[in-house]
Amino acid sequence: MLHFFIFVSLIFPNPTSACSDGNCRIMEFPSHLSNVGKRLINHVIRTIPDMDQDSCEWQCYLDHDCVSINLQFQGTNRECELNNSTHKEHDEDFMSDDRFFYRGTNNACRVSPCKNNAICQSGFTDKRYRCLCTSGFTGHDCGVEFSINSSILSHDEDYLSLLSWFLVPAVGNVSHWLLCYRSSRDGAVDEYFHKQCDRLNDTITVIRVNNYVFGGYVDIPWESSGEYKYGKTTNAFIYSLSNSEGREAFKSMVKNSERATRYHIYQEPTFGTADIRIDFKNTLNQSVAHFGNDYHLPSNVIINNTQTILAGVTNFEPDEVEVFYLNRTAP
Numbered sequence: 001m002l003h004f005f006i007f008v009s010l011i012f013p014n015p016t017s018a019c020s021d022g023n024c025r026i027m028e029f030p031s032h033l034s035n036v037g038k039r040l041i042n043h044v045i046r047t048i049p050d051m052d053q054d055s056c057e058w059q060c061y062l063d064h065d066c067v068s069i070n071l072q073f074q075g076t077n078r079e080c081e082l083n084n085s086t087h088k089e090h091d092e093d094f095m096s097d098d099r100f101f102y103r104g105t106n107n108a109c110r111v112s113p114c115k116n117n118a119i120c121q122s123g124f125t126d127k128r129y130r131c132l133c134t135s136g137f138t139g140h141d142c143g144v145e146f147s148i149n150s151s152i153l154s155h156d157e158d159y160l161s162l163l164s165w166f167l168v169p170a171v172g173n174v175s176h177w178l179l180c181y182r183s184s185r186d187g188a189v190d191e192y193f194h195k196q197c198d199r200l201n202d203t204i205t206v207i208r209v210n211n212y213v214f215g216g217y218v219d220i221p222w223e224s225s226g227e228y229k230y231g232k233t234t235n236a237f238i239y240s241l242s243n244s245e246g247r248e249a250f251k252s253m254v255k256n257s258e259r260a261t262r263y264h265i266y267q268e269p270t271f272g273t274a275d276i277r278i279d280f281k282n283t284l285n286q287s288v289a290h291f292g293n294d295y296h297l298p299s300n301v302i303i304n305n306t307q308t309i310l311a312g313v314t315n316f317e318p319d320e321v322e323v324f325y326l327n328r329t330a331p
């Protein structure tokens with residue numbers, strides 16, 4: 001039995017981390033799925049001339065849509081056919097043919113686990129398959145519908161799937177977000193944020209400082225208040241998608257629900273007293289990211305410095321701030 005266990009990217013130091021990120025493919029051609037004198041027709045995605053069995057299996061491993069092979073082993077022409085199906089799914093196409101030798105794999109895509117027209121590829125991740133989602137869907141099985149037109153998150157699939165994953169417990173599997181404020185579009189002016197985002201339930205704030213991306217979600221509205229005032233809720237969280245210590249992305253729920261958010265007419269999105277505070281003044285670096293006071297520290301991520309993890313520095317000037325609200329009428 002030939003057993004492939006190869007990392008697509010060689011930069012990873014050990015197999016566990018290489019495989020946990022979903023990029024390594026594990027594939028084997030067990031003898032009980034091999035048949036001499038058989039050929040699977042109608043599912044050939046590629047034909048490669050002059051191949052022996054090992055090389056043909058290797059080519060199948062490299063072609064992420066390939067799950068079985070037909071090898072022509074008689075005559076001078078030793079052709080290798082790569083199939084995107086196995087005989088288990090298409091017994092009607094499994095033909096007797098003396099010139100061929102068939103080798104199949106356990107195809108985890110057999111049960112069509114991917115949703116919303118995603119492409120399924122066998123052998124990846126700890127579930128033994130991965131799904132390549134169509135636009136607007138994310139999650140392991142592409143079952144999460146998430147639409148947000150963010151210039152910060154842009155088309156970064158990792159950012160989008162992490163953020164949508166963080167939001168599912170708060171807003172469900174389907175969420176469409178609409179922009180109410182973007183500093184680069186509207187200007188770093190208190191008034192514009194409040195005019196456009198006050199009174200909206202369910203907002204997500206996305207902040208970029210250099211290469212660091214973080215922000216927060218809250219289910220209660222922002223307000224313009226002449227005095228400092230706290231918003232109370234247990235449903236707010238702060239998240240980090242890219243941080244100064246190179247830690248994995250994390251989400252942290254509010255700890256002090258009496259101080260989930262803070263409002264002032266001259267202050268922008270503020271989570272806790274200063275866990276994250278966006279403050280546009282005409283002086284530099286009035287915004288603060290002093291994390292871990294009114295919000296929990298993540299249980300699964302070790303943080304060296306709570307004052308610099310999110311933004312790289314405690315007092316910062318955001319490069320971009322975006323605030324989105326949930327489109328309640330979307331499905």
Ligand SMILES: *[C@@H]1O[C@H](CO)[C@@H](O)[C@H](O)[C@H]1NC(C)=O
Binds near residue numbers: 043045065084085
């Ligand atoms: C196999 O590839 C063809 C395109 O060549 C595609 O139409 C079909 O859906 C694929 N089948 C599977 C099971 O991936």
Ligand SMILES: *[C@@H]1O[C@H](CO)[C@@H](O)[C@H](O)[C@H]1NC(C)=O
Binds near residue numbers: 149151
């Ligand atoms: C997304 O926003 C950009 C501006 O940042 C705009 O040009 C584009 O049309 C928007 N796309 C959608 C689908 O709304």
Ligand SMILES: *[C@@H]1O[C@H](CO)[C@@H](O)[C@H](O)[C@H]1NC(C)=O
Binds near residue numbers: 168169
């Ligand atoms: C989201 O979808 C998954 C399956 O795709 C389901 O198990 C889960 O219950 C759903 N969650 C919510 C909050 O709808």
Ligand SMILES: *[C@@H]1O[C@H](CO)[C@@H](O)[C@H](O)[C@H]1NC(C)=O
Binds near residue numbers: 199200201
């Ligand atoms: C916000 O939520 C509250 C409480 O559920 C509701 O009464 C209010 O109408 C909502 N506001 C908007 C703008 O949807």
Ligand SMILES: *[C@@H]1O[C@H](CO)[C@@H](O)[C@H](O)[C@H]1NC(C)=O
Binds near residue numbers: 246
């Ligand atoms: C965290 O602190 C430890 C001990 O001081 C140090 O060895 C490590 O390099 C630090 N890691 C980061 C990412 O700053």
Ligand SMILES: *[C@@H]1O[C@H](CO)[C@@H](O)[C@H](O)[C@H]1NC(C)=O
Binds near residue numbers: 285315316317318
């Ligand atoms: C001001 O903020 C920027 C990032 O926005 C940061 O690079 C710089 O070090 C900060 N300056 C001080 C004095 O904290």
Ligand SMILES: *[C@@H]1O[C@H](CO)[C@@H](O)[C@H](O)[C@H]1NC(C)=O
Binds near residue numbers: 176327329330331
């Ligand atoms: C919200 O979603 C509904 C339903 O999909 C859609 O008709 C409407 O145009 C959306 N609102 C905005 C402002 O895009």
Ligand SMILES: CC(=O)N[C@H]1CO[C@H](CO)[C@@H](O)[C@@H]1O
Binds near residue numbers: 042044045046084085
């Ligand atoms: C190129 C090629 O032969 N594609 C075939 C792959 O398999 C599907 C059925 O799963 C056929 O419809 C395609 O013609």
